[in-house]
Amino acid sequence: MLSGLGLDETCGAVYQAVLFSPGGATPDGIAADLRVPVAEVRDGLARLRELGLVRPIFEAAGAFRAVSPAVGFAPLIARAEAEASARSRAVAAARAHVEEMASRFGTAPHDRGGDSAVLLGEAEAWEAVQQVAEDVKTCVRVFAAAGPAPGLSAENYDPAHRLAVRAVERGAEVRLIVLDSVRSAPDVLEGVRWMSSKGVTVRSVPALPAWMFLVDDSYTLMALDPAGYRAGVIAFRAPGPMAAARDLFDRRWAAGCCLGEDPEPAEERPTAQQNEVLRLLAEGAKDEAVARCMGVSTRTVRRLIADIGERLGAESRFQIAVRATERGWLR
Incomplete structure (x- = not known):
C-alpha cells in the first residue's frame, strides 16, 4: 500500500511494527515479530530513518520510535503528488504533439493525396494493406491475384490471411476472390479454407488482373505491377476509378465459384x-x-x-x- 511513496513491503511492515510499539522497538524484537532476518529489518529501519519516519531513542540504545504518520508521511505524499502531476502534464503534452503530427502526416499513407491517386513503394504498400483491416467499416473486397501481396517479400499469404480474419473480427464483411489454381496448391488452399471457416466469403475464378483491395466505398489499393510485388500500390478515392473498381469486382464475383463447387462447367463447354x-x-x-x-x-x-x-x-x-x-x- 505504501509503494507509491517509496517504501517496499518490508519497510512498510517494519514501520507499522515500530508504530504499534509505543515504548519503542528494537531490530531483534521486530525481526522476531515479523519472522524475517534481522539484517532486512536493519535495512528497513535505515530507509525509514532516511525518510524521516522513525527516530532512534537515545535513552534506550538500539531502539526506535515511529514519527506520527500525519507528520512523517506529509512530505512524501506531497512529493508523490507533484511527481504525478508532472507526469500527467508530460503525457498531455505528448498526446497533443502526437495529434499535431497525425494531422500533418495523415492517418495512413493512402490518405495523403485526398481524392488524387497516391503511389506507395514496397514498405508503405504493406503498411497500407495492414491499415485496410483497421479502416474497413462494412465490407472489404479483395482480388488475391498470383504472387505475394503487395509489400510482402515472399510468396507467403499467411499475413494477408490474418488481416482478412482481423477485419471479420471487427464486424466487417470480407469478400475474397482467389484463383482456381489454389485448388491444386495444398498449402495455399489450407489457408483459404481457414479464412472461410472464420467468416471470410471466398469465391474462385480462373484469372485475376492484379491484387486489389476495395475498402467500403471509400478507397481502393491496387498493385502497380501484377508481376512485381515490390513495385508497390496505387491508392485512389476519386469516384470514377472507385466505380470502375467496384464494377470489375462485382463482375468477377458474379462469375466466381464457391470453394465447395466444381469450377468446371459441363463437358460440352470449355472448362x-x-x-x-x-x-x-x-x-x-x-x-x-x-x-x-x-x-x-x-x-x-x-x-x-x-x-x-x-x-x-x-x-x-x-x-x-x-x-x-x-x-x-x-x-
Missing part, C-alpha cells in the same frame, strides 16, 4: 480455365502473361492450349480462335 486462356489469347497475350494472370506455370498454359486444340480438332492457334468463335466459345 473455366480453358475459357480464360481463349479470352486472353484472343486479346494477344503471350503464354507468360497468361500464366501470370492465372497463377499457373507456362507449361500448364501450353497444356491447356493443347487440350483446347484437341477438343476443337485444330492444329494451330489461329485455327483454335476460328473454331472457338464458330462454336460460340469466343464472342
